[in-house]
Amino acid sequence: MSDLGDLQSLASSISAVTSPFRGYLNDLYEKYKSLNDGKVADYIPELALAKADWFGVCVVSRDGQVFEVGNCDQLFTIQxxxxxxxxxxxxxxxxxxxxxxxxxxxxxxxxxxxxxxxxxxxxxxxxxxxxxxxxxxxxxxxxxxxxxxxxxxxxxxxxxxxxxxxxxxxxxxxxxxxxxxxxxxxxxxxxxxxxxxxxxxxxxxxxxxSILVNARDLAMIAATLANGGVNPVTRERALDERYVQDVISVMLTCGMYDASGEWAYRVGMPAKSGVGGGIVSLVPGKLGIGTFSPPLDVKGNSVRGIKVCEDLSRDFGLHLFNAAKSDRNLEEWIAGGEGINDW
Missing domain, CATH: 3.40.710.10 (DD-peptidase/beta-lactamase superfamily)
Structure with missing residues (x-):
């Protein structure tokens, strides 16, 4: 990365540390870390070794700011x-x-x-x-x-x-x-x-x-899609811009197993889940979200991950088809600007 890119990355890191959005994610993590619903996948013995209390949430903005809480370094298979x-x-x-x-x-x-x-x-x-x-x-x-x-x-x-x-x-x-x-x-x-x-x-x-990833990887993948196929930190293109809409479209309509319709209705963000406990979701042009929590519901989706995404969508008006203006502006929360006292 160039010197300018290094400075931009440093500035984003400082902003992420001081942003009130970090406090919001901490509260969200505390809200759901004790949720004990769901069951760890065990159809492959190796998957059954995951601990039910592992839980990580990471959000990466389109400009490369990283916000994370919990077990965001814990590796698991992408499935x-x-x-x-x-x-x-x-x-x-x-x-x-x-x-x-x-x-x-x-x-x-x-x-x-x-x-x-x-x-x-x-x-x-x-x-x-x-x-x-x-x-x-x-x-x-x-x-x-x-x-x-x-x-x-x-x-x-x-x-x-x-x-x-x-x-x-x-x-x-x-x-x-x-x-x-x-x-x-x-x-x-x-x-x-x-x-x-x-x-x-x-x-x-x-x-x-069987590729090993963590919650931070998932958020970066999602942010890359949200950024038109360009990694927001490295600035390297990961997917031809012509096909970004193809990938996002099938994620929205088919990405959450048999719960895809319910997800589109309630959360309204393109997403894909895996039986390893991960969920990757995004808001085009804004951010990427990566969650990790092994206990799954009967449809094969992470219970805590769903709850986190539901709250983010509702609290910041992130549903793709939301016609009403949210009381909380996500960009302002991330940047630490006006509107942070609304929470």
Missing amino acids: SISKPFVFGLALEDCGRDYVNSKVSVEPTGEAFNAIVLDEVTNRPYNPMVNAGAIATADLIKGNGSTERLKRLLEMFRRYTGREHDINVPVFLSEKATGNRNRAMAYLMLNFGMISDKIEETLDLYFQQC
Whole structure:
């Protein structure tokens, strides 16, 4: 980063420390840290090792200010949160028309791991269900499995600004218990939706789900999308601007498993959850939010994460379709300007 970029980053850090928004997040954390609803995912033994009291909340503004509270350094596997971003890489590699010929963008009432395709087109319904995610992983270009994985990890580096590792035990567990996903892959192969590199593509899919991230990474990923695909701290482009709206759109309509409609109605922010306990959400042009808390509800979404996002949306009027002016201006709260006494 240039000297100017370093100074801007320092200024943002100082502002984040003194901002009243930090106090708001602390209060929010205290409000929900004792919430004991939900259950830690255990369908893979490694996931069951997560502690139920882990809880982190991070918000990154479009100008790179970072606000965090709780266990924001705790690493966990990204799981399904990887899906929209691999979809974005597939769009860059193959273009919108070709990707859409292999994967639809329609919400579905079926479970995320349902072995079902669209009866008319034979495409998986959207990139957020497992079948659609496998199809988009199949589209990632590269000369063999190693190069394809390197390109995928490099993509996430651009989003977060740091290198990422894969949790090998989780990857091996996903691979060992992945027969349902293999069934989906062979069904799609039968209809010409994916190539015959079944095991290579499935390994890539299992590996993408096993990437280690923390709540801060999720907030930076979301802020990058909110900033038109450019990382607000490193200033590096992570996603072609043409495809930012594609990724955000499927997050809004399909990103929260079977609760996507309820989420769009109550929270109104594009988001994606994962069974590792993470939720990534954003307000285009404003900020990104990353939450981490392993206990999940019956739909597979983090209980505390949902509560945090509901409060942020309500308190600052962040719902995309909110026509009423909020009593609290988020930009003023972050900057420490007028309006901070309204809380």
